[in-house]
Amino acid sequence: MNKKIAILSLLVSAMSYANEDFFYEEANKGVKLNESVVSTTGFETSQRNVTSTVTVITAKDIEEKNYQSVTEALKDVPSINVIGDPTNPIIDMRGQGSKATANVQILIDGVGTNLLDTSHAKTPINTVPVENIEKIEVIPGGGAILYGGGTRGGIINIITKSGAGFNGGSISSEINTFGGKKGDVSYGTNIGNLGINLSYSRDDYKGFRDGDESDSHYFEGTLKYKMTEKQDISLKYSRFDEDATSPRGLTKENLNDPTSDGLVSKYDQLIVNDTIKDEVNLNYENRLTDDMTFNLLGFYQQTDIKSTNNYGKMGYAVENYMNYKDKKIGFKPKLKLKYGESSNLILGYDYINNNLTRDSKMVMFSSEKYRNDLTKETQSIFVLNTNQVGKFEFTQGIRYEYADFNTKRSYKKSSISSGNTTSNTSITKDTTMENMAYELVGNYLYSDTGNIYIKGERGFTSPTPSQLVDKINGVYIDNDLESETYMTYETGFKDYLFGSFFSGAVYLTETKDEIASENFTGMNFKTYNIGKTRRYGMELNSEQYFGKLTVREGYAFVKTKILKDLDTEIEGKEIANVPTNRFNIALDYRFNTKLNVILDTVYSSGYYTNNNNTGGKQNENIVSNISLNYRPTESLRVFAGINNVFNEKYYNSVSSDGKEFDPAAERSIYSGFKYNF
Template sequence: MNKKIAVLSLLVTALSYSNDDFFYEEANKGVKLNESVISTTGFETSQRNVTNTVTVITAKDIEEKNYQSVSDALRDVPSVNIIGDPKDPIIDMRGQGSKATSNVQILIDGVSVNLLDTSHARTPINTVPVENIEKIEVIPGGGAILYGSGTRGGIVNIITKSGAGYTGGAISSEINTFGGKKAEVSYGATVDKFGINLNYTKNDYKGFRDGDESDSEFFEGSLKYKIDEKQNITLKYSRYEDDATSPRGLTKDKLSNPESNGLNTGDELIVNNTIKDEVTVKYEYNFTEKTQLDLVAFYQETDIYNENNYYKGVSVKNYMDYTDRKVGFKPKLKVSYGNDNNLILGYDYIKNNLTRDSQMDMFSSEQYANDLTKETHSVFILNRNPIGKFEFTQGIRYEYADYNTDRSYRKSGSSPTHTTIQRKTTMENMAYELVGNYLYSETGNVYVKAEKGFTSPTPSQLVDKLDGEYINNDLESETYVTYEFGFKDYVFSSFVSGAIYLTETKDEIATENLAKMDFINYNIGKTRRYGLELNAEQYFGKLTVREGYSLVKTEILKDQDKTIEGNEISNIPTNRVNVALDYLVNPKVNVILNTVYSSGYYLNNNNTDGKQNENIVSHLTLNYKPTESLRVYTGINNLFNEKYYNSISTDGKEYNPAAERSFYAGFKYNF
């Protein structure tokens, strides 16, 4: 409690800064209003015309706050809920809980990197090193028109420094008290019509707990060619490799030694190795001042090998070999017409294939083989019409999905079993959007929005397993409607934005694991999520203060399991608060204190077996720039040594403690 009082006292002191020292920088108003956002339309759009509560994490934010990964940067955004270990988390927004893997889209340069099936593997979001990120755009809710299935919670778009428009490079290095080491080198050059950008990062990660470590490498090279004044083309290739191990969860009797790996005799650390290759080609052509073409073609391959050999002291062999391949083609055309009206036409083609082979030795030896494909064709239209101080936006999207499911299961032992299933089917879905935006002053606007979207099933969800036999089910796409009211303005010298929203989902998809490794997939019925998001930013002379608040309420309205109707959805904190204080001591030194409060939440939809504890976590950073080219920094994570958990098992019996207080130091030199 004392540490919480200390934090609150510091915040009060900052917010009560003397009026004599108050200085509001008018330039910041223009910067915030004209800050460009790409993710809401696919083209550059100023915050002034964005009808979302967008949070933009810039390269400057990443550098000054010394974020180590994408998930590290997202943890400070109140509208984002990090579920699980920050190294390999689920990114949740607007109360999706563990279903966020299929209802929050993670994009890299506008291309989704979500895996086809996340029932056995999580989408690896930390493959791009923060040194190679230009900015991260976080958009809670919406996106169905531009991005299709799975945007009920929102989107996170990681925009890299690919291409190039500069000459120069950088080297950086960092160490921490857990023994981790990281080094990065980058270089960019522009010669005549050619621009090149190269980045290499080596990360020897060591976590708080014994056995929590990884050895990763990242390389990205991009080449940009300016064909003429109207058109250019960019080719980007990246490769990420990571060999990692992680410890087991701890039972209550082992929590007195939270750094331990939790292994019993005969157990082994969890092995999780990832290789990801990505090739992207982007072509841009400005036919005229009023007509722009943006075309992206891409190929992604993600290979994940997981080995999980333990069973309460009995040595077993459990592994999964997972390959996700995705190829796509996404042209968009923006046409301006009349008096500042514009129309965006787009087509998306994506073919996503997953092969997953696995073995599980527990009560018997079981082998699984999966070959799953989902091929989608989508067309969309987004139209914007300004009339005086009003702007009206209408959008529609049609998606056609072609599924091919091939699964087999073989069990050896005293009662051998072998079952296979092949299924081909198609689904069609529609999304709609209506938005009204009123720009009532030079700085302020209010908007109302209604969106109907969908999440179509994965191929693996179209099949159940009962009594050791695969059978087809009649699963449908889940559909949702979101109503939202939001605003942005400068109020009392503070930039403020916020939104209230209500989302109701019909036929939400659920998976229930049964005895003897059986499972069923079914449509829940109906759920409701509603909440509030607020963000503010003030400037007090040398002090910048940023605050954020997110309220999320959830309810299961109708379910196959009547006992959970009326309950909250698990893994969703009701309240999250963020306050960041950035103080410029002098032109060479600044100090940043960032504090996040998260309320407790239930571990399962039954709302039983305990809750995750509420927590307040603070991080302190000191930056020193002796020259324009050199930055030296140090910091303390979890400043007040808060005790909380990255995750707790749904039965409340196993805990994964979050990192205790730690220190880090590093430098970055630009040349």
């Protein structure tokens, strides 16, 4: 508790001394407001005109804080809660809890990466090495007009470095006290109007616990051709290949050795996950006139995941095997038209065809095989119009989505001793759904630096194909599942006050027909609409400059409530896996142009791990990291740091019944270098 009081005191002190006499020159004041954001409109937009509490994690932030993965960078954002194993987590915003895989969209260069089957697989968020990232844009709440369903919690857009137009290269390497090693090399050059960039990364990851290991390779190649002064086309290919193992959860009795792999039975084995992801993006932009810009994004993704989970139960061996193959192809043309003095209109069309096959097998007293072939094809049109009248800016948006679902599921149960089939069932289902999203925003630009906005958004989350079928008493049956719909009301502001940058928002989201699932004995399950939920909260961000010291603070508050459910016992309860309070404070002190040190501290309150609000509960925790950067020359950066400085004891995850724990990493030290040539 003393540490928490000290951190709070430091925050209060920084705020109380926010005096213009201590700050940088007036010329530096507009940096945050002029910061470019792409994700809110699909085109470059300054923070000044963004009606959201956007957090932008720049390449400089990533480099100087020495983040090792996208997950590490996101954990420092108060509006984000990372649930589960940091190498393969659920990323939550605004209180989605474990449903965040369906209600927070993770994008890479504007293309969604969420897998089609959210019930068995998490979004592979750490496939892009941080060295290849130009910036990460975090947009809490909404985004349905531009990005369609599944944006109730918000969007995270990972924007990579194109490399085209860059002459030169870099090489970097790093080690840590857990035994992990990583290295990166990149090179870019221009040949006339053609820009070429190649990069390769190797990460020999070792985690805090025994058996938490992976070996990954990443390659990216980009070509960018300047066709004319107004036309550009780029082609990017990337491949991520990882072999990983994970330890098992620990019981309370085994927590005295938190580094243990959790293999207590002679049948227990490490969990194995092998992932390969191939991605191709084609981007064409034509600035037709000064008032008209056309953009076309085409993409192809394929993600293969093989998972093995063998363990002991009741003195018997249990074997689990799953093989996923997720394919996604699509294209997104957009046209931006400027009219009047400061008004613009964006017209767009999205086509996405997403197919996933999942083969799985479980062997215990019998052999059970499952086959899923799932397809979801969506076609959408959207319009986003912005009018400016004096100091007032008004935005109206509408999106129509047509989705075509095809679901094929089969199940076969056989006797281990004889091999004879004892149960066999299958189903094929085709259905379509239509959904609409709307947005209205009013933004008052009351000064050169300040604005206040109010907005309302009606969005949706349509089901996955697998959710349209239940399995009851060993037989697949249709259900009448509907799309979730939500209404979000939000008001917020941005401004420079007393030389400091501030932004904040308060919001209320109510969801109707939220999708829930229930598993029964014997691998039976059903999916249904639970009725109604409510989420509300606020977000605050600020930044001050005291000569050589920069101070950044962030705070997120969220409350959730299940208003109506088929299970009346959870009505009135909080949604699981949602901390009420999270805040961070970062102190960046620059001794001179060559040396700086950053102290970053994040606090997260405890939370329930099931909707009954009983059993397991994640403990509150406060984690501090220190990073040191030294630049002896313009080309060389040497760095070192300490993660979890005060050796805080907490968990990556706690099982819903409170019986199994995954201890988070304790104190570790790292060091490395980066050389540009």
